[in-house]
Amino acid sequence: MKLALTELRRRPGRFSTAAVILTLIAILLMFLGGLLDGLIASSTGAIRAQDADAIVYSDTAQASFVRSRIEPQTRAAVEAVDGVTEVGGIGIVQLGARIPGKGPRDLSGVALFGYEIAPTGVPDAPPAGQAWADDVLEADGVEVGMIIEVGPARSPIEIVGFVSDTTFNGQASLWASPDTWREVLSANRPDAQLGAGVWQGLIVRGDGTDLPAAIDAVTDGTTESFTVDEAIDAIPGISEQTATFNQIIGVTIAIALVVIGLFFALLTVERTSLYGVLKALGAKSSTIFAGLVAQAVVVTAIASVIAGALVVLLDVLLPPGSIPLLITPGRIILSTVLLLVAAVLGCSFSLRRVLRVDPASAIGTTS
Amino acid sequence: MTAAPTAPAPTATALQLHDVRKVYTMGDGSDVVALDHATLTLASDEIIALVGPSGSGKTTLCSIAGGILSATEGTIIVGGEDISGHNAKELTKFRQDKVGFVFQSVNLVPFLNTRENLLVVDELGKRTGAPAKARADQLLEELGLADRAKNLPSQLSGGQRQRVAIGRALMNDPALVLFDEPTSALDTKLGEQVMELIRNEMKTRGTAAIVVTHDERITHYCDRSVHIIDGRLDA
Numbered sequence: 001m002k003l004a005l006t007e008l009r010r011r012p013g014r015f016s017t018a019a020v021i022l023t024l025i026a027i028l029l030m031f032l033g034g035l036l037d038g039l040i041a042s043s044t045g046a047i048r049a050q051d052a053d054a055i056v057y058s059d060t061a062q063a064s065f066v067r068s069r070i071e072p073q074t075r076a077a078v079e080a081v082d083g084v085t086e087v088g089g090i091g092i093v094q095l096g097a098r099i100p101g102k103g104p105r106d107l108s109g110v111a112l113f114g115y116e117i118a119p120t121g122v123p124d125a126p127p128a129g130q131a132w133a134d135d136v137l138e139a140d141g142v143e144v145g146m147i148i149e150v151g152p153a154r155s156p157i158e159i160v161g162f163v164s165d166t167t168f169n170g171q172a173s174l175w176a177s178p179d180t181w182r183e184v185l186s187a188n189r190p191d192a193q194l195g196a197g198v199w200q201g202l203i204v205r206g207d208g209t210d211l212p213a214a215i216d217a218v219t220d221g222t223t224e225s226f227t228v229d230e231a232i233d234a235i236p237g238i239s240e241q242t243a244t245f246n247q248i249i250g251v252t253i254a255i256a257l258v259v260i261g262l263f264f265a266l267l268t269v270e271r272t273s274l275y276g277v278l279k280a281l282g283a284k285s286s287t288i289f290a291g292l293v294a295q296a297v298v299v300t301a302i303a304s305v306i307a308g309a310l311v312v313l314l315d316v317l318l319p320p321g322s323i324p325l326l327i328t329p330g331r332i333i334l335s336t337v338l339l340l341v342a343a344v345l346g347c348s349f350s351l352r353r354v355l356r357v358d359p360a361s362a363i364g365t366t367s
Numbered sequence: 368m369t370a371a372p373t374a375p376a377p378t379a380t381a382l383q384l385h386d387v388r389k390v391y392t393m394g395d396g397s398d399v400v401a402l403d404h405a406t407l408t409l410a411s412d413e414i415i416a417l418v419g420p421s422g423s424g425k426t427t428l429c430s431i432a433g434g435i436l437s438a439t440e441g442t443i444i445v446g447g448e449d450i451s452g453h454n455a456k457e458l459t460k461f462r463q464d465k466v467g468f469v470f471q472s473v474n475l476v477p478f479l480n481t482r483e484n485l486l487v488v489d490e491l492g493k494r495t496g497a498p499a500k501a502r503a504d505q506l507l508e509e510l511g512l513a514d515r516a517k518n519l520p521s522q523l524s525g526g527q528r529q530r531v532a533i534g535r536a537l538m539n540d541p542a543l544v545l546f547d548e549p550t551s552a553l554d555t556k557l558g559e560q561v562m563e564l565i566r567n568e569m570k571t572r573g574t575a576a577i578v579v580t581h582d583e584r585i586t587h588y589c590d591r592s593v594h595i596i597d598g599r600l601d602a
Contacts, residue, residue, distance in 0.1 A: 003479075003491075274476065278476075283459075363471070
């Protein structure tokens with residue numbers, strides 16, 4: 001092991017090709033992971049922020065607020081479920097927003113929520129005509145006190161403050177009172193306006209063990225209820241996005257494995273004579289293989305550290321909101337661990353070759 | 368050497384080979400006898416020249432005596448240890464403890480300096496640490512390499528590299544050192560200097576050595592010569 005690490009220290013040039021390729025692969029891996037995390041975060045923030053034990057949609061809504069309708073009698077039935085302590089209506093309308101100082105056709109997509117129970121990090125609903133805005137709108141020039149116009153009806157909304165990590169379907173969210181939401185919905189989506197007391201969804205708090213199932217049982221199948229995590233997974237497109245990105249990440253790791261495997265297989269072939277000498281001097285195959293693995297792990301770790309730093313730098317340099325990139329320590333660590341596992345597995349291709357090195361080769365052919 | 372009537376018991380002699388055969392089975396199923404009933408005894412401070420043409424079996428004999436190859440049959444005792452039935456793991460341990468090698472092309476580890484090339488024996492074997500470092504420093508001093516301790520092999524002359532290889536072979540205080548064609552890559556003058564050095568170092572330490580060579584001119588540095596032809600030893 002010490003011998004292998006000494007070689008790394010004294011002959012870094014020998015490993016530079018592998019290190020450069022692995023750094024590029026690690027950057028790709030971390031960037032893809034960051035994009036996945038960013039996309040998921042920008043699509044699910046408003047749901048993740050809900051401090052709820054159940055989120056209730058109508059049974060045919062397929063976990064979409066826009067398609068969901070909860071009638072007053074259904075709400076009453078939910079409120080009567082054993083264990084339910086608090087029920088609040090929630091609704092959404094997704095529109096384009098005109099921001100002062102920007103061109104008339106330069107719209108920013110917003111999702112305006114009307115809510116009765118405040119999500120985590122969002123204060124209680126402000127007075128009519130006002131809203132809390134997600135801070136991604138700051139990148140569009142929105143400021144506190146500014147009045148933006150939403151939808152074709154140009155409904156005015158005054159921004160009273162900012163909240164964080166509450167985006168929905170990739171759009172910035174606005175958090176307003178139920179009355180404001182209903183007014184905006186009626187003015188801009190007359191086809192989708194709702195009757196009095198009708199909501200698109202319910203946020204339910206309680207202490208039952210399986211509240212969503214209990215709610216659906218009581219409403220006789222007219223609702224489909226989820227925990228927050230289930231609701232996130234059920235958002236249309238989320239599982240497909242996750243599966244697609246994870247497949248790309250998987251292929252990238254497989255490429256890393258092959259690169260490491262080939263590189264160290266070539267290195268092993270090149271060192272057959274040296275390994276023969278070391279074996280003749282008393283080195284065990286396990287010692288030689290452990291050295292090879294140590295070199296692969298160190299090269300991969302260095303590549304991962306460089307890649308992590310470059311990806312963080314990229315995240316800092318990118319204009320806010322330009323792409324949904326979310327770089328977290330967890331993603332960098334996960335990518336590094338996956339690459340290290342690939343390094344160890346890649347090295348295992350060389351194990352047979354190391355085992356087959358004959359110490360007699362150090363003395364030359366039999367004569 | 369002629370075959371003794373019975374297998375010898377382990378003694379303090381450096382090497383005892385008794386009726387040792389090495390047979391290789393070829394791809395077509397035929398057998399090739401590389402070493403044929405070889406019997407040889409080496410005193411604990413004796414230096415022999417093992418002389419023979421290419422393909423005569425001298426490297427095979429050397430490899431068997433050094434625990435690198437297993438014999439097909441026969442008894443091999445090195446430094447009192449009977450290695451005839453040793454498995455690969457036991458042979459690895461034996462090589463760590465009992466023999467030293469000086470290879471034909473020296474084969475120093477190119478990225479280690481002179482001192483580290485000696486310490487690699489300890490690193491791969493017993494890992495004694497400080498005692499090994501002290502022994503390496505002592506050997507470097509005795510071999511006149513103390514001022515070259517930090518040099519890489521590429522910064523040493525051919526003769527200096529040979530001395531480093533000898534130092535490495537002596538690191539584990541072996542019962543037997545095997546020299547594989549130590550002068551083949553050297554000119555006559557340097558070859559004689561290296562043989563002089565080998566003789567001095569072995570005799571000073573009372574260590575036995577086999578010098579494999581096909582160069583009759585260097586055999587006078589050894590106590591005796593043993594000839595090998597077609598796998599058969601002839602004293």
